């Protein structure tokens with residue numbers, strides 16, 4: 213559905229191509245008070261803002277939370293207080309899902325949304341075919357058309373769910389239609405306006421695909437209308453180019469051009485949609501300034517701004533990304549909400565406060581209280597991590613995803629009261645080892661034998677020792693007897709059983725039909 217919306221929105225924009233629609237002054241308006249931060253009492257409703265604050269500046273908020281690396285002009289601070297901005301972030305479809313590093317772009321867009329600005333997510337259906345050299349020591353592998361299209365649609369769905377969830381709870385809804393038409397400028401015809409209205413998931417954000425404006429631009433158009441204004445010296449001085457030119461492989465002309473593609477996107481969006489801010493990770497600085505420079509040179513107009521945020525790093529200084537393996541994927545198809553939740557639940561104490569500031573919308577006061585609590589006697593280990601895990605899981609996976617993660621977490625706790633059902637066990641099966649056995653192989657077999665034959669434990673003596681120590685569980689119930697055999701009622705819903713050796717070592721046994 214979202215993909216259709218993207219395509220339709222992009223088609224609509226195409227109609228605007230020939231027209232210059234400058235950012236309309238008439239949507240410059242600031243509401244007096246906003247509800248911006250997450251609720252402090254109930255985490256299950258954390259996206260419902262509750263804390264009323266005087267109109268803080270979104271740029272200051274980003275800065276105090278460690279989400280600001282650089283801005284292209286200090287004027288952005290005052291413009292952000294006096295105007296409704298349209299802020300865009302691009303995402304290249306280099307994988308089926310975005311990951312935790314990419315989440316920062318969505319979070320910063322969401323901060324702008326919370327302050328009444330509009331968010332625009334651009335999926336790089338065109339740029340993804342070229343490959344951004346920023347931060348990369350090697351040329352990106354080429355993606356085939358089918359993969360690019362599939363990735364675009366999945367990433368679009370993902371962003372739409374996250375930003376849409378936030379805005380459906382927004383206290384800003386009352387302002388819904390007030391300024392929407394102004395975005396199109398006075399020149400926009402009514403069919404364009406209607407189409408944009410229909411294709412926007414709601415008025416606080418829109419998702420576009422840059423292939424829709426790139427697919428009809430010829431090389432000659434590009435060289436004449438864009439290339440002419442780009443200075444090779446300035447292009448060579450960009451960090452992404454300098455680094456690559458020093459490497460043995462050098463850089464292809466294709467990747468060298470990338471900065472101009474992204475630069476033109478900004479120009480196109482500025483001209484046709486009034487998008488006046490581009491955000492990105494610090495490695496995007498060169499591409500973002502390529503856009504502001506093109507806007508200044510071609511349109512001879514000021515008023516386009518760039519903002520970068522620092523790259524999110526692990527405590528060992530490495531970047532959260534996808535190449536090094538163990539990526540924290542945002543799509544539930546690639547990482548279950550349970551596993552996503554568990555990642556945050558187990559982050560080291562040294563990281564937890566930094567992550568709360570960057571990855572959640574809790575107020576700084578609440579974060580300070582949580583931090584102080586960590587140093588007090590009686591602090592229950594990982595309680596702050598629990599809060600972090602709940603907030604981030606709720607933002608990315610919604611109420612349902614959080615409920616699924618909490619249910620699986622509770623169900624997987626040895627000794628938990630919760631009665632396990634087959635669906636819950638299946639839900640965690642992808643995250644723990646599993647095996648399949650025939651009903652006859654399981655029924656009446658000794659638990660000690662089963663623990664060894666399934667590979668949960670290495671020997672029967674280890675299994676017996678564990679029973680004596682009270683550490684062997686069947687469906688989360690502690691097993692007291694070494695002679696325990698599997699009965700029909702132990703097989704949950706006739707389909708599955710869960711063996712646990714201590715807290716972490718688990719095995720899901722499926723009954724094969």
Ligand SMILES: Nc1ncnc2c1ncn2[C@@H]1O[C@H](COP(=O)(O)OP(=O)(O)OP(=O)(O)O)[C@@H](O)[C@H]1O
Nearest residue numbers: 306313314316492493522523524531532533534535
């Ligand atoms: N850890 C991070 N923190 C903040 N932003 C990030 C992070 N990782 C990626 N980004 C942003 O997402 C953009 C796209 O990242 P992309 O997924 O293409 O590469 P990547 O995750 O850096 O991949 P890889 O792990 O392969 O290096 C980056 O240019 C950057 O601006």
Ligand SMILES: N[C@@H](Cc1ccc(O)cc1)C(=O)O
Nearest residue numbers: 302303304336339344474477
């Ligand atoms: N270059 C960005 C993606 C992007 C694509 C197109 C844009 O217009 C902006 C950003 C990245 O690698 O993540």
